[in-house]
Amino acid sequence: IDSWCKENSYVIAGYYQANERVKDASPNQVAEKVASRIAEGFNDTALIMVDNTKFTVECVEPAIHVYELHENKWRCKDPHVDFCEDWTEAQRIAASLLDSKSYETLVDFDNHLDDIRNDWTNPEINKAVLHLC
Structure with missing residues (x-):
């Protein structure tokens, strides 16, 4: 890491x-x-x-x-x-990610350790966040 x-x-x-x-x-x-x-x-x-x-x-x-x-x-x-610079924006992005069920593809490091083919950097979710910004 x-x-x-x-x-x-x-x-x-x-x-x-x-x-x-x-x-x-x-x-x-x-x-x-x-x-x-x-x-x-x-x-x-x-x-x-x-x-x-x-x-x-x-x-x-x-x-x-x-x-x-x-x-x-x-x-x-x-x-x-x-503790959040723009709570309204964070709220909108989080709600959108939850609505699109991005959590179903979220990979944390434990998932990666279970199967190293799982990408813990979550490029697709990161792209979605950038797109929503």
């Missing part, structure tokens, strides 16, 4: 996780450890936890909690502070 990021001028800036239990949106030890490791190379690392209770097709409100590293502890950012 590091090599691919360097070759394509990307930075690993954070880690996201969706817990198995719908009502659990708190980072576990694995999430904190992975995010802390990323923070060793990138000062503004974000740990993003999916809040499945807020996940809707309409994308009325952000379905994530953003954590930042503060004094070696992961703290949830104030949800009333905007």
Whole structure:
């Protein structure tokens, strides 16, 4: 992943996780450890936890909690502070991707490890996002 990021001028800036239990949106030890490791190379690392209770097709409100590293502890950012430059635009794009069922072709790195033919860079979804912008 590091090599691919360097070759394509990307930075690993954070880690996201969706817990198995719908009502659990708190980072576990694995999430904190992975995010802390990323923070060793990138000062503004974000740990993003999916809040499945807020996940809707309409994308009325952000379905994530953003954590930042503060004094070696992961703290949830104030949800009333905007962490998205253009929430309306993000909402529109997310709703469109959900409507087109892009999630059915989404490949995360675990999928790639199960079958290396699965492209974890998700070029088709990235093209769709760029097209929607």
